[in-house]
Amino acid sequence: MVWLALAIGVLLTGLSGIPVGVGLGLTGLFILHFLAGDAMSLAITTVWNVFNDFLLSAIPMFIIMGEILLASGISGRLYGAASPLFRRVPGGLLHTNIFVCTLFGAVSGASTSTAAAVGSVAYPELRKRGYDRAFVVGTLAAGGTLGLLIPPSLALLIYGATQGVSIGKLFLAGILPGLILSAAFMGVILVNAFRHPEYTPSDPNKRAIGEIMLGLVRIWPIAFLIFAVLGTIYLGIATPTEAASLGVITSIVIGFVWGDLTPRKLFGALKDSIVVFGMLGVVLIGALILAQGISILGVPSQVMTAIGHLEISRYLIFALVVALYIVLGCFFDGISLMLMTLPVVFPVLTALGFDPVWLGVMITLLIEIGMLTPPVGLNLYVLVAVTRGEVSLTEAARATLPFWLVMTAAIGIFTLVPQLVLVLPSLM
């Protein structure tokens, strides 16, 4: 009966256009009232207890920091400093897209804000230089996903805070896979540049090494911000919430001194970030109510018992979870998908022996794949909007396909070699 309620609830949420948080919450309340013996009041207790968690407070602060950086126009300075680096490499400025997304990812916790921040600077520049527009969008959409994996990451933060996994370890675990993906994306660009030289015009202007280095030195405030956020966590100086507050204050100072931040822009950024956070908050409320209903009926243990009877490999179970995320990722926003599936997926997969830190990175990677998968690939939408319709959603999706395949392959590689994810957190 609970499975029927879950299926109908998710189906109606998908079909009716009702806000995801409300759909999940109504399903949860239905389960609590009709299947769990009128236990609806538990919904409020759960929401209140979780919403008073100090750790979760890092979420709005990381969002505020990202919006302030976006409003400060810092991505433009980053791009300007990094663009001479790859001019002589086949693929040219497309590599810069990935490089700057990697850097921006280290100060931003979200995929769409990274894609929007770098895309709004890079697209007009590359378009002017005659780069293939669709492929430019492809690189930016893929690069944007690095914002969610490279710490600080909202997905890892929410995963850690809701499942009780160390956020410091999760943040460390995201670094190496993020850098590997970044390098793999550059590999895709390189291969593409050799196959289609017409996509990437060559740049005859040579820059002296000294000039390139000087440009990079000039972006030292970003290095300082990365230290304020990540360095303080890794050195044990600050908790993730404290690091997020350091990030907010530092980004305000950098925005005013080094960027184009004004009091009006700051207020706008603050307002926008509360709206973004509120949207996540509604999903979180709904997912918590549903999770309460699911756990009170012992659904995860039922699934575990069923799997025990089937006697199938844990890797096959994980493959099924991957397939589920890829399919649902076509329709649901990533964080919503994570929040609605974790109450079952987390206890089942960790009970099967998968490392919770490794699982967090894998789920984040799966969410990123969803960001590139039409029809609800958010990064694609953001960048199509940046191009003002010059590149269609279909063209963007097609150009992103090689990166999509690389990310899917990365899931396989990180499953076969989990040390790639776990080596850094194991040092902590």
Place this chain on the structure above:
Amino acid sequence: MKAVAWAVTWLTKLSLYAAALIGAVMSTIVFVAVALRYVFHSPLPFTDEIVGLFFSAVVFLAIPYLFAGDRNIKVAMVVERLSPRWRSGVQFFSNLGIIVFFLLLGWLSFDFAAFSFAISARTDVAQLPVGPWMALLPLSSFLTALVVLVKTAFAPFGVEVGERQERLEETLSE
């Protein structure tokens, strides 16, 4: 009808501004706590408690604004492909679902907050009263239900509530 729409829109805007202010204060408090701990070796003992309360307040106060302006995470793929008539029908039932959800949430959390007031519940370290913070959830839930109710009732008459109304006001004032 327009006056009601205007009033509801402004209520949601005020609620959002309060959330933004609390968000800013929350970041500042945590920053000050870190500075006090390392610079003056005198940490604030109640940071965790107050930040937790602020966190819940930010979410609850932002919700009415989101629903007034339809700024929610949703799967609109199917609905967008429907004919305008079917779309408005589905939208009506979706709004009904939202109203039911927030009325339920408001009713359940009202009891929760009322109990907290009745026993004068306070936080462990700072001894802050918890009731007023808990009351934000029923307040926000009932306001959101009201916003969506007004939106649904006024839509057939072409009177808009929320962000679009807000944009209209901004355009008119310019």
